[in-house]
Amino acid sequence: MINIVLFGPPGAGKGTQSDKIIDKYNLTHISTGDLFRKHLSEGTELGKIAKKYMDEGNLVPDDVVIKMVEIIISECIDCPGVIFDGFPRTVNQAIALDQMLEKFEETISGMILLEVEEEELINRILLRGKTSGRTDDQDLEKINNRIEVYKEETLPVANYYKSQSKLNTVNGVGSIDNIFSDICHVIDNLAE
Ligand code: AMP
Secondary structure, eight states: OEEEEEEOSTTSSHHHHHHHHHHHHOOEEEEHHHHHHHHHHHTOHHHHHHHHHHHHTOOOOHHHHHHHHHHHHHHSTTSSEEEEESOOOSHHHHHHHHHHHHHTTOOOOEEEEEEOOHHHHHHHHHHHHHHHOOGGGTOHHHHHHHHHHIIIIITHHHHHHHTTTOEEEEEOOSOHHHHHHHHHHHHHHHHO
């Protein structure tokens, strides 16, 4: 299996690039944000728990996220590989992910960090908010909080993978196809 963590701040283009990656490499997409939004729209207990954190742009507690991912991983362990999008978002989640994969004698092949400047992120998220219907994309205060949470709680995850020599950075500014081509270059190297 090839297991990739697609990493970056909110608005970096993880969702857009994930769609292209899964098409080309036949990988399973695990997006914790999408999973929470599904639970929210279905009104499940998990959705109700996640809502209050998501509404403020804060992280859902680790134990809740990890339990949800554990179930999903066990269902897709026979697939060609997984692209993790929006997970792990804390070092605790990254450690838990390594432990989950270890049970299946699997590992993270590499992490791809999409780099985009803060001003560009805010513009992209506000633009997305016009069509996505996501309330957390429409309020500048919430957007700023998400970026702060990323810097404080999520960015240390990059160091976690760097210490395992798994960190790859890609410039997330430019045309979608050019960025995708840079990502493919990294994935092809990992797959060798
Ligand atoms: P996203 O679609 O990835 O931007 O996620 C939207 C929201 O879902 C985030 O602002 C968090 O509130 C929550 N969320 C998604 N993934 C995680 C995660 N791995 N850990 C904690 N909260 C998460």
